[in-house]
Amino acid sequence: MTDSLPSHPGLVGGPVFLDYNATTPVDPRVAEAIHPYLADWFGNPSSSHPYAAAPTRALARARAQVAALIGADAGEIVFTGSGSEADNLALRGAVLSGRTDRPHVITQVTEHPAILETCRALERLHGAEVTYLPVDGNGLVDPAALAAALTEHTVLVSVMAANNETGTLQPIAELARITRAHGVLFHCDAAQAAGKFPLDVRELDVDLLTVVGHKMYAPKGIAA
Known part of the structure; x- marks a missing residue:
């Protein structure tokens, strides 16, 4: 028999935790990696004084690591305080611009x-028109329905990669190709996909993609 892996300290003594689509415990290796920035290296990475040096290097390294995870360039990564904030930034940014x-x-x-x-909120506050496409019995969007819904006023299509409740994987690359052919931006919420199967924004041909740290063993309060 092989030795079992040690339990995460946050899971010891409680019921079996199976809701990893909601959140995950912080990996002890992650906690160890971030500890110096909580305890010692407190400087603002946007500052020019010596206290900013270590945080500046760490931020650049983190941005490169996130970019590598999704096949993007480091300069394309924008960090946010949550997945909801990342989604909000993507949608509102595209629509209001x-x-x-x-x-x-x-x-x-x-x-x-x-x-x-x-x-x-975009409908209520900014007069946007939103089309909510139906899904079939497997939870999938019909690419033909997307193509039919596009109009000359469409500025953005947003379809998630993986559903947090059903596990359905949408045909993102196919949907994005249809969208791009009409000159429309495509956003993909990949919170439930990143870290579970390979993602490449170039292959998917998406313009905007959001990922969330606490879905894959990082602390809450960080997304991109």
Whole structure:
């Protein structure tokens, strides 16, 4: 028999935790890696004084690591304080910077509330029109339905990579190709996909993709 792996200290003595789609415990190796920046290297990485040196190097290294995870360039990574903030930034940024006075957004009915509530806010506060595509019995978006929903006012399509409740994997590359052919931006919420199977933003051909740390053994309060 092989020796069993040691239990995470946060899981000892409690019920079996199976809701890893909601959150994960922080890997002890992650906690060890970040400890110096909580205890000693406190400087603001945007400052020019010596206290900023170590945090500046760490931030650049982290940005490169996240970029490598999804096949992006380090300069394309923008850190945020949560997955909801990352989704909000992607959707609101794309819509509010659009060149049409009647922005149209397309998403689908089983998206995470971080997307759906942002879409509702865009409708309510900024007069955006949002199309909520249905899904079939397997939870999948029909690419033909997406193509039919695109209009001259569409500025953004947002479809998640993996559903947090059903596990459905959407055909992101196919949907993005349709979107790009119409000159429309494509956003993908990959919170439930990153770290579980390979992601490459070039192969997927997406413009915007969001990932969340606490879904893959990092602390809460960090996303990109």
